[in-house]
Amino acid sequence: MLWTITIVCLLLAGLVFRQVFRREEEQEMAGEDAGLAILEFGRAFPDEAIREVITTADGRTVFLRLHDGKAGCMHAHGHHYSCHRIEPGTVRVESAGPKRLTVKFANAAFEGGVFEFRDEREAAEVSLWLLGSFMPAVAGLGPEAAGRPV
Template identity: 35%
Template sequence: MSLPVLVALVVFGIALSVAAVHFTGGTRTATLAGADQALSRFAEDFPDEAVTAIRLTKDGRTAFLGLEQARTGIVHSVGDCFLTRIVTAGDIVALNVDDGGAITLKLADFTWKGGRFAFADRSDAETVAAALGLYDPSLAKEAA
């Protein structure tokens, strides 16, 4: 078989594989339909945890769940699946709330570093940040 024919077959095979993954839903991003789905997904991994509050991000990709003992549960979409974490103040490297109602969270966990999470309004972002343990909304308002 000549080299040009072999190259053409390889390129066609790769393109066909990528198209098959895309059209079968492999590039779809999961979103949470609501608080009930977030609670259900979190309970699959942590069935013994008592959830006291649930706040979803604007895009529906992440939910922050208030837990007892100064901990926060997180359900976050990665591709078409969800990851779950329980975070304490000791797990947080950096936390910031911006004026647009978003928090930037950096974690010490090497498997998931956190990210930027936008909420419907700033008060939701401040509530989540305060629950994470390293943010005082009253100090932020004084600085503004």
């Protein structure tokens, strides 16, 4: 009887250790995926300079703020990313909760959806990037300067 209890306790300890190790590994992979996303976006759009990166809470989608007022979005599909450069005015953003955004793209080439972030600040920051409201120099100019047809 004592051997049975000992074996069961060792099995339970092994399962707990495995779960803790797996959780730590997933957190490390999320950080590496952001770095990989930057490299992949640079390969897809070599002329775009990245200013800031925010990943979603699950780490599967990465939003990038680019140097010229545009934004980028990358969604993980297994070990590959689909890269998308977002022009101002081609996206619709709605709040879906304090840390969630519903994003719909005007061109159906990229999948939108509901994205959850780690906190409200990151969700608000990404919504500003996507809506292009961080472009004060372009806001005072005509629609031709903002890249929109007249």
